[in-house]
Amino acid sequence: MPQDAYPDEPDSVVEGARSDSGRITDLPPKPRISAAVAAEVAEAKEGSADEASVSEEESDHVSAPDGPPPPAKKAATSTPPRKRAPRPPRPTTANSAKAPAKPRRPRATTPKVVDPGPPPPLPADLAAGIVVPPRPPLPESVPPDPVAEAVAASADAPVQESADLDVTMDSDVLEREADAHSPAEPDSAVVEPDPPLVEDAGDAEPDNVAIIEGLVVAAQTADVEPPTESVAETAGAEHPSVGADVAAVDTVPTVDVVTEDVVTEDVVTEDVVTADVVTEDVVTEDVVTEDVAIEDAAIDGVTIEDAPIEDLSPEASAPRAAGEGVAALAMVFDAEHISEPLGEGATPALAVRGVTKFFGETRAVDGIDLTVPAGTFYGLVGPNGAGKTTTLSMIAGLLRPTRGTITVNGIDATDRSGAAKRMMGVLPDRLRTFDRLTGRQLLYYYGVLRGLSPAVVESRTADLARAFDLTDALGRVVSDYSAGMTKKVMLAGAMIHSPRLLVLDEPFEAVDPVSSAIILDILGTYVAHGGTVVLSSHGMDLVERVCSRVAVIVAGQVLAEGTIDEVRGELTLEQRFIELAGGLSDVEGLEWLHTFSD
Ligand SMILES: Nc1ncnc2c1ncn2[C@@H]1O[C@H](COP(=O)(O)OP(=O)(O)OP(=O)(O)O)[C@@H](O)[C@H]1O
Structure with a gap:
């Protein structure tokens, strides 16, 4: 029946x-x-x-x-x-x-x-x-800490035996992590107690997630023992092994940094929750020792002190009773953190001088000069393959220029890459991220590695999720997100530490109109508080509407730069863009397309 x-x-x-x-x-x-x-x-x-x-x-x-x-x-x-x-x-x-x-x-x-x-x-x-088994007993002096439990659970994991991980997971780190968490501390409240893994996750996945969380925990210990060595130094040959006495934060780069071993272009670590947490367009001849801005920012102890330490204050740590959406983010973009006095002679938020980039024989970027004043909404436009992503990747420290210099708020991004990266939030192209984590875990990871306390991360996660309409998705793994959702959660991650400069590669691609409007509102608020946005986009209308300055890049060169009015002249920006790009391509020869094959 x-x-x-x-x-x-x-x-x-x-x-x-x-x-x-x-x-x-x-x-x-x-x-x-x-x-x-x-x-x-x-x-x-x-x-x-x-x-x-x-x-x-x-x-x-x-x-x-x-x-x-x-x-x-x-x-x-x-x-x-x-x-x-x-x-x-x-x-x-x-x-x-x-x-x-x-x-x-x-x-x-x-x-x-x-x-x-x-x-x-x-x-x-x-x-x-269906009876929930009792949780294992914890030491009386240590409050329940899912992250610590995850790290402890991973202590015997086979993957830990990797040479890359043996230092990070040593017992000394765990001990100091436990010491760093007072009972009153809301430690790791934002981490899912039992991270839901994707269904096809292998047996090793829980361990991998635990390892990532362990990295986060290790980074947390930066508050306890500020490190003194840079990533490159720590990972370099002069320091082949990191002793147990080295600050825990210095153990992170031993896991993450990929340097001389990179032999291919566009190295991508798909299974990002395993040992190799790095790699964004690493190029053979341009190996960048600190590959990803967030890792470097978190682990370069020299400049941890330059982080927005005001964020760690009890006031900032208190649960925020902010309003909904964008209004809440106005508090994240605290003007005290990102504002700089504007005016003649003020240090630009970004200065690119004579930057050239070769990929083998391909000249992707050809002697670019850009000056982006603080408090500017700056657009990079250009046809496909013009060099926008390559330029933004060099600004973000993901690629090393073949020639030229880049300074971020006056800091040389080559000589002091860690300090420069710390001032930036980056939305890279192609949305590579740790997508086996939930959105909440990912934002926690971003925030804590940026030096924020768990309480601040939790508060800002709530603000950002509300603003980006991701609240209901925070408990889901990012690999299950749509492209637009992934972009939004990564954008949130780029913003969570309230950087002075946001470098965003096509932030509106795949994002729905409502979310785009919200993002624009958020970025507008950010810029109004002194932040600087440099973004690439193919949306001429959008750039024309929101950007105060624009550069048109064609074949690796800047063909026009200035305010929107200066660049477009009597035309629309799109018309001007097409003109600079060489006009519309010839569509003749496609008549066969008009005779259907069936
Ligand atoms: N890793 C790489 N190895 C070799 N060539 C590369 C690499 N990355 C980029 N290129 C080349 O550099 C040039 C500029 O590429 P880029 O991605 O910067 O362009 P783009 O302006 O961002 O394009 P789009 O608008 O399509 O994203 C292209 O010719 C591209 O093929």
Whole structure:
């Protein structure tokens, strides 16, 4: 019988009828059959012992977890009781008492006959299956800390035996991590206690997640022992092994940094939660020792002190009663952190001088000069392959220029890359990130590696998620996000530490119009508070509307630069762009496309 024959029944009842149909449909209607069979049994003078045992069997059947079978089904398949084998009499129940005297159509009778009554008692075995096991006991002096537990759980993981990980996961780090967390500290509140992994995650995945969280924990210890060595120094040959006394934050680069071993271009670590956390467009001849801005910013101890330490204040750590959406982010973009006095002679937020980039024989960027004053909404536009991403990657420190210099707020991005990166938030192209983490974990990772306290990260995560409409998605792994959601969570991650400069590669690509408007609002607020945005986009209307300055890059060269009005002149920006790009390409020769092959 189809399931929809019982439209008002709970699914479980229907399923029960369906799965037990073999037994149930053989049974006669309960009231009549019970009496008749009992009489027949008495006439046959069968032993009372047999009857008792059979009744017991039936009793067991009735109390099965699926509950009583649908009477209508029995009625529809009823068989004269005297024709039946000596089936045992069934105990009289409320349902059976209401059974119709003659068969009815199941659809008409079922809703009236079925009495849901109280739910059947949960079978002991099923109940045992849903009981949440008690958490393992913790030391009395240490509050429950999921991150610490995850790290401890990973202590014996095979992947830890990797040469890249042996230092990070040593017991000394764990001890100092435990010491760093006072009972009053809301440690790692934003980390999912049991990270939900994607379904296809292998057995090693939980360990990998734990390792990532362990890295976060290690970075947390930066507050306890500020490191003094840079990433490159720590990872360099002069320091082949990091002793246990080295600050825990210095153990992170030993895991992350990929330097001389990089031999291919565009090295991508898909399984980013494993040991190699790095790699964004690393090029053979331009190996960057601090590959990814966030790692470097978190692990370069020299400039940790330059981080927005005001964010760590108790006031900032307090739960924020901010308004919804963008208004809340105005507090994240605290003007005290990102504002700089503007005016003649002020240090530009970004200065690019004579930067050239070769990929082998390909000259991707050819002697670019850019000056981006602080508090500017700056747009980079250009046709495909013009060199925008390459330029932004060099600004972000993901690629090393072949020639030229880049300074961020006056800091040479080559000589002091860690300090320069610390001032930046980066949305790289192609959305490579640690997508086996949940959105909440990812933002926690971003924030803590940037030196923020867990409480601040939690507060800002809530603000950013609200602003980007990601609140409901925070508990899901990022690999399950849509492209637009991924872009938004990564954008949130770029903003979470309230940097002075945001470097965003096509931030609006794949983002829906509502979210784009919200992002624009957020960025506008950010710029109004002194922040600087440099973004690439193919949306000429958008750039024309929101950017105060723009550079048009074609074939690796800046063909026009200035305010929007200066660049577009009497044209629209799109018209000017097309003009600079060499006009529209010739579409002749595609007539075959107009004759369909079928
Ligand atoms: N890792 C790489 N190895 C070799 N060539 C590269 C690499 N990255 C970029 N290029 C080349 O550099 C040039 C500029 O590429 P880039 O990605 O910077 O362009 P773009 O302006 O960002 O393009 P789009 O608008 O399509 O994103 C292209 O010719 C590209 O093929």
